[in-house]
Amino acid sequence: MAYYITYGEFQRHMKEYYLRTGNRMQFPEMTDYLYRKGLLLDTPPHRLPASEMFGTLDNDEFNEVIDDLVLTVDPALKASFSVGENAIIPHSRDVFVIRHPRYTRPAPHTHNYFEINYVADGTCTLVFEKTTRQLGKGEICIIAPSSEHDLVIDDDSTVFCIMLRKSTFDMTFFSLLSRKDLLSYFFRTTLQDDAHANFLLFFAENTQWINEIVHNAMGESYKNDPYSNSCCISWINLLFSNLLRNYSKTLQFYDYQMGSDFSLVLQYIQHNYQNLTLSSLAELFHYSEPHLCTLIKQNTGHNFTGLVKRLRMAEAVDYLTNTNLKISEIAERVGYNSADHFSRVFRKTYNMSPLEYRKEHSNTEETFIPFATNEELKPAPGSN
Secondary structure (H helix, E strand, O other), X not given: OOEEEEHHHHHHHHHXXXXXXXXOEOHHHHHHHHHHOOOOEOOOOOOOOOOOOOOOOOHHHHHHHHHHOEEEEOOOOOOXXXXXXXXXXXXXXXXXXXXXXXXXXXXXXXXXXXXXXXXXXXXXXXXXXXXXXXXXXXXXXXXXXXXXXXXXXXXXXXXXXXXXXXXXXXXXXXXXXXXXXXXXXXXXHHHOOOOOOEEEEEEXXXXXHHHHHHHHHHHHHOOOXXXXXXXXXXXXXXXXXXXXXXXXXXXXXXXXXXXXXXXXXXXXXXXXXXXXXXXXXXXXXXXXXXXXXHHHHHHHOOOHXXXXXXXXXXXXXXXXXXXXXXXXXXXXXXXXXXXXXXXXXXXXXXXXXXXXXXXXXXXXOOOOOOOOOHHHHOOOOOOO
C-alpha cells in the first residue's frame, strides 16, 4: 500500500534522527520508521499544475518548491544491494528525477537502470567499485547499469538524481548517442556494456542551463497530465545534447577492468585528429605504438588510420552539407594537405566527389553511418 509525505518532512526527519542518535538510515529504513511512528499520510498527493515551470528559479528557490512536493513511499520496500527499476521509478514513467536525500547511511548497491547524478550545490562522495572520489558543484556523473556504487551527500548539499530506464535509453537516446563523433560512439557502447562497471563524468562551469533543464525535468516528474512523461524525456534529451556539445572536452570515463586513462586518449584523438600521428600520440601518452594500436582497435573497432579517416570524413560531410566553404578549405580544415588527396579519399569512401555529395545532400537528411564498413557506406543500387 502506498503512503505519502512531503520531501521537506522526510528530510527533516532524516536530519533530526541523525542529530539525535548519530546514526544514518537508508531511504527504505526511514520510510519504515516513519510508518511505524504513524507519520505517513494515506491520502493521495496533490500534483503540480501542468503549466508550472521552474527554469528561472535558483537552487534555493527550487529547494523550497521541492520541500512541498509529495513523495509516494512503500513501507514494505526493504533496502537491497540490487535495486530494480520498478522499485523506484513509477510505473507510468520512463524518467524520474528526485533530490537525493541527505544524511543517508552509506550502502553500496547496483541497479538495472541508468543513474545520472548532478551536483547543483555543495559536494558529495561517489563510491564506485570500492574507490572513492569527491564530486563538486557542476559535476555530472552518469552511472551504467550493474555498476556497484554509492553516493553520500554532504550535509545541506543539493544533488539531483535522474533515473532512466534502460529500455528508454535504448529506444529514445540511441540515435542521439550514435552520432558520428567519437565520444558519442564511445558513450553509447560503453554505457550499454553490462559486463563492465562504467561511469562517465562531465564538469560544467556554467550551471545555469543545467539547473533550468533539471528543475523542469523534476517538475515534470511530479505532474500527471498526458504529456508530462514525454516532456521529461525531452528535457533529458536536451541535457545529453548540451553535455556532448559543450562539455565533451571535460569527459572522464571509468571502466573497472580497463581503468580511466584511455578515455583521455580518445578525447585527444577527437580534438586533434586533423594533424595527429600514431607516433606522437604514443609518445604523449607513454604507450608503445603496438600496444596503443591494440587499445584503439579493442575500444573503437578500428585501427588508428581508419579511425582518423572516419573522423575526417565525418567532419567533411558536416562542412559540405552545412557550409559554403570551398573544397580546398574543407580539405585543409579536416587535415589533408591537398584538395586532390582529400577528394580521392572522399570518393573512395562515398563513391562520389565532394561536390557531388554536396549537391545530392544539401537539402536532404544526412545519410552518414557512424563507424560503418566501406561496404555499408556505398549507396544502395538504383539510388540517386
